[in-house]
Amino acid sequence: MSQIVTLQAFLDHWAGSDPEKAAIASTVRTIAGTGVGIADLVARGPLEEGLARIHGSDPNGGGDTQKELDVIAEEAICAALREAPVAYLASEESEDLIALNPKGQLVVAVDPLDGSSNIDTNVSVGTIYSILPFTEADRDNPNAAVMKPGTNQLAAGFLAYGPATILVSSLGNGTQVFVYDRESSEFIMARDQVEIPVETREYGVNQSNMRHWDEAMSGWIKDCLAGKEGPRGKDFNMRWVGSMVADAFRIFTRGGVYVYSSDKRKGYENGRLRLIYEAFPIAMLTEQAGGGATDGKTRILDITPHHIHQRIPLVFGSKGEVEKIASYY
Numbered sequence: 001m002s003q004i005v006t007l008q009a010f011l012d013h014w015a016g017s018d019p020e021k022a023a024i025a026s027t028v029r030t031i032a033g034t035g036v037g038i039a040d041l042v043a044r045g046p047l048e049e050g051l052a053r054i055h056g057s058d059p060n061g062g063g064d065t066q067k068e069l070d071v072i073a074e075e076a077i078c079a080a081l082r083e084a085p086v087a088y089l090a091s092e093e094s095e096d097l098i099a100l101n102p103k104g105q106l107v108v109a110v111d112p113l114d115g116s117s118n119i120d121t122n123v124s125v126g127t128i129y130s131i132l133p134f135t136e137a138d139r140d141n142p143n144a145a146v147m148k149p150g151t152n153q154l155a156a157g158f159l160a161y162g163p164a165t166i167l168v169s170s171l172g173n174g175t176q177v178f179v180y181d182r183e184s185s186e187f188i189m190a191r192d193q194v195e196i197p198v199e200t201r202e203y204g205v206n207q208s209n210m211r212h213w214d215e216a217m218s219g220w221i222k223d224c225l226a227g228k229e230g231p232r233g234k235d236f237n238m239r240w241v242g243s244m245v246a247d248a249f250r251i252f253t254r255g256g257v258y259v260y261s262s263d264k265r266k267g268y269e270n271g272r273l274r275l276i277y278e279a280f281p282i283a284m285l286t287e288q289a290g291g292g293a294t295d296g297k298t299r300i301l302d303i304t305p306h307h308i309h310q311r312i313p314l315v316f317g318s319k320g321e322v323e324k325i326a327s328y329y
């Protein structure tokens with residue numbers, strides 16, 4: 001790396017004297033800073049007795065089982081964003097929007113801790129966020145601010161708490177990767193304009209659910225499994241971490257495709273991932289890096305949500321493979 005570029009310097013340069021950009025920059029900095037605290041907690045693993053423990057008996061806003069660390073992460077993000085220009089927070093862990101700064105001109109949608117079923121297995125987990133405009137028109141109905149197509153996003157990103165603490169961010173001008181440097185306590189830019197390879201030989205999918213998939217998806221996977229001798233004319237490799245941020249960072253690093261389709265299991269009719277605070281941010285980051293993101297056939301960013309916690313089938317990564325999958329529908 002020739003020149004050291006910190007996240008702070010990158011955001012300041014991008015924001016310049018534009019007040020809306022300055023609000024976005026300040027919000028990204030706040031989320032990144034909170035992520036460092038979460039990373040420190042995750043890094044303590046079993047020393048932090050019970051982080052993976054089920055929290056209470058009620059499911060979270062999205063209806064999933066809550067882990068202690070899910071709740072701690074949301075509380076940390078909430079507390080930090082109260083100081084940011086953010087009017088409301090939409091979180092996987094809470095049924096309704098959380099009111100923060102009444103003067104805020106932004107809304108943040110967040111999955112405070114994605115991959116929490118992996119906490120006790122020392123697998124990378126992360127925080128996924130989406131930054132949206134909050135206009136005067138939304139004041140009477142704040143929910144309206146998150147019920148817009150994904151193209152409405154101003155910025156998106158995720159933190160991955162792994163061997164390195166990584167921030168993948170887009171402000172609408174490409175996708176950048178930053179790594180947290182514990183010596184300088186700064187996020188340092190590792191890659192400026194990420195470009196996801198258009199073609200790939202690597203897919204991520206939980207193949208144990210194959211019998212529940214629709215014909216198109218099982219047709220695609222069968223052709224991949226047929227390898228060189230099959231219709232694809234090439235052998236594939238499979239990687240499935242079970243934590244989307246880990247799979248996503250691999251895709252941003254070397255290409256590939258992530259697939260979580262709808263399936264016939266109860267509750268998975270629309271896949272597993274959430275549209276507003278998982279698929280939308282990942283789709284923005286992916287498209288800004290030259291990749292594709294669909295629900296199998298429709299562009300994710302063109303979808304208008306009907307519920308804050310709605311699930312959506314998700315295919316994202318190397319554009320050529322995302323388009324190939326769509327051709328099976």
Ligand code: AFP
Pocket residue numbers: 064113114115116117118206242243244245272273
């Ligand atoms: P958790 O947050 O409940 O661990 O779910 C993580 C996730 O939504 C996503 O990060 C993974 O890619 C996917 O679930 C793994 O799902 P399977 O366990 O069904 O493979």
